Amino acid sequence: MTVHVMTPEEVTKKVINKEELFILDVRNESDFQDWKIEGANFQYLNVPYFELLDGVEEILSKFPADKDILVVCAKEGSSVMVAEMLSEAGLTVSYLQGGMKAWSEYLEPVKVADLKDGGELYQFVRIGKGCLSYMIISNGEAAIIDATRMADVYVDFAESKKAVVTHVFDTHLHADHISGGRMIAEKTKATYWLPPKDAEEVVFSYEPLEDGNEVMVGRTPIRIHAMYSPGHTIGSTSFVVDDQFLMTGDILFIDSIGRPDLAGKAEDWVGDLRETLYTRYKELSEELVVLPAHFMIIDELNEDGSVSEKLGVLYAKNHGLNVADEAAFRKLVTENLPPQPNAYQEIRKTNMGKTTPDTEQQREMEIGPNRCAVR
Amino acid sequence: MNTDKFLDAKGLACPMPIVRTKKAMDELSSGQVLEVHATDKGAKNDITAWVQSGGHELLKQEEENDVLKFWIQKG
Structure with a gap:
């Protein structure tokens, strides 16, 4: 499976149109609790990227089959790594271009x-x-x-x-x-x-x-x-x-x-x-x-x-x-x-x-x- | 402080400081100490959280001229 890129603009359209999206936020727990991407019909899973270094097998069962999946981190780097791991495990996923940094600026x-x-x-x-x-x-x-x-x-x-x-x-x-x-x-x-x-x-x-x-x-x-x-x-x-x-x-x-x-x-x-x-x-x-x-x-x-x-x-x-x-x-x-x-x-x-x-x-x-x- | 291994992660962007830290820790045995230097600001919170979740101990952490320094004892 390939890894896709989602831009802040595309995510914004999903927020405005109240679309569904499953967000895997791989920042640490306190950063996620403090501030995240909000959407009326967004679902979230927060698992820090550093807990996934040995593999993503443990979280594979937590993804819904019928929703777009977006991996998010602070500055993009970790979300790319995790998205690639999920993709190798057979999922179709995207990562947020520029991470929360870009999200904050859009x-x-x-x-x-x-x-x-x-x-x-x-x-x-x-x-x-x-x-x-x-x-x-x-x-x-x-x-x-x-x-x-x-x-x-x-x-x-x-x-x-x-x-x-x-x-x-x-x-x-x-x-x-x-x-x-x-x-x-x-x-x-x-x-x-x-x-x-x-x-x-x-x-x-x-x-x-x-x-x-x-x-x-x-x-x-x-x-x-x-x-x-x-x-x-x-x-x-x-x-x-x-x-x-x-x-x-x-x-x-x-x-x-x-x-x-x-x-x-x-x-x-x-x-x-x-x-x-x-x-x-x-x-x-x-x-x-x-x-x-x-x-x-x-x-x-x-x-x-x-x-x-x-x-x-x-x-x-x-x-x-x-x-x-x-x-x-x-x-x-x-x-x-x-x-x-x-x-x-x-x-x-x-x-x-x-x-x-x-x-x-x-x-x-x-x-x-x-x-x-x-x- | 007594250090068994040194890792220079300066200039590396997230997630590499932690990826390298984990690799270096894998090569140590329980009780040994790894010293890590990083410049990515996110490393401060992330290494602290990773150390806890991995059952290791952060013995010391300091900051000097934008370089974050960590001393981690393997659990």
């Missing part, structure tokens, strides 16, 4: 909407890590919001749409992933906007993003309206795009809300978070479609792979928006928080421009899920 562009004046809005779903970023395209111009460090993906995408990147935004100083905003702005000569209260320590120049700022994209303009919405960080800023979409950054997600502790000030920022979620957003139209900067679980994906929901629906269904008692809310967002993202302090320093790790180091820092929310 971005799936999903079109969210056509905008009023002929523009388009795309969501870039970083399926392996749960990060969401956005591109607004209108009349030959593009704006990018909350870009990941895979800067070329956005630059190439804009080029394929014959658009020039004119504005790059970060809703806040990210702690879970390294921003590609500055690099994209340097490559394209676009303006890089950051909320100044989050950017007090940054060592590069940027355009300060203030409440009420309006930025136009394209000749028949798409309006991006900045709205100060502190809570996850002190500077966190939301955007209302084309009067239809509310980009909430890490403040409000589909099934959870932002955590206030990643800059070390949970107690101070609880009040801001509550004010934003229970007062500021409440004043907006319930028809606005919320586009967050993360998803936490694969169930939050819509049928087309996008992540979005009307604000009114979130006010009805999102637990974090329905905690009437202030003390209970304070407790929810400051106690029993999930573990903090891997290397989040180093990531913050990198996003401030204080440190410049190489690509391999950046990959290591970003290992694992995003963990920016509380439910």
Whole structure:
């Protein structure tokens, strides 16, 4: 039998289409427990590759006959070895190209909407890590919001749409992933906007993003309206795009809300978070479609792979928006928080421009899920 | 530390550091110590877990200029 290669893009299609897949994850147990490829109809077997050096006979009976089998490891090498052993034993298997490293970096562009004046809005779903970023395209111009460090993906995408990147935004100083905003702005000569209260320590120049700022994209303009919405960080800023979409950054997600502790000030920022979620957003139209900067679980994906929901629906269904008692809310967002993202302090320093790790180091820092929310 | 065998696995990518470690261990007898040097970062967790599952003992582990060093006593 031959060994096949499956790309992160192909696996992503299986996630979105809720297809079946049997994953043999050959990383060690703690890495697997911490973070794995999630799919509604995926089945898993975790056996570290180093327990299979003497042969795969012992696990052969555990594979279903009627499902595609994918072998996964951290960086591909071990999965190739195990896939070859399984193939020699008579199974048809694939390995994941580039391993979890590539899985973490893959971005799936999903079109969210056509905008009023002929523009388009795309969501870039970083399926392996749960990060969401956005591109607004209108009349030959593009704006990018909350870009990941895979800067070329956005630059190439804009080029394929014959658009020039004119504005790059970060809703806040990210702690879970390294921003590609500055690099994209340097490559394209676009303006890089950051909320100044989050950017007090940054060592590069940027355009300060203030409440009420309006930025136009394209000749028949798409309006991006900045709205100060502190809570996850002190500077966190939301955007209302084309009067239809509310980009909430890490403040409000589909099934959870932002955590206030990643800059070390949970107690101070609880009040801001509550004010934003229970007062500021409440004043907006319930028809606005919320586009967050993360998803936490694969169930939050819509049928087309996008992540979005009307604000009114979130006010009805999102637990974090329905905690009437202030003390209970304070407790929810400051106690029993999930573990903090891997290397989040180093990531913050990198996003401030204080440190410049190489690509391999950046990959290591970003290992694992995003963990920016509380439910 | 007293070492019976030395394995240089520097520059090797996963899974080779462990494949070589296992081979070298197969040539030792119970109680003898293998010293391994590796640069693949994944080796840190993987060798530790492999040593446990194989019934060996990790006597010492240190890191020096990006080189991971392991002293493993055969079980």
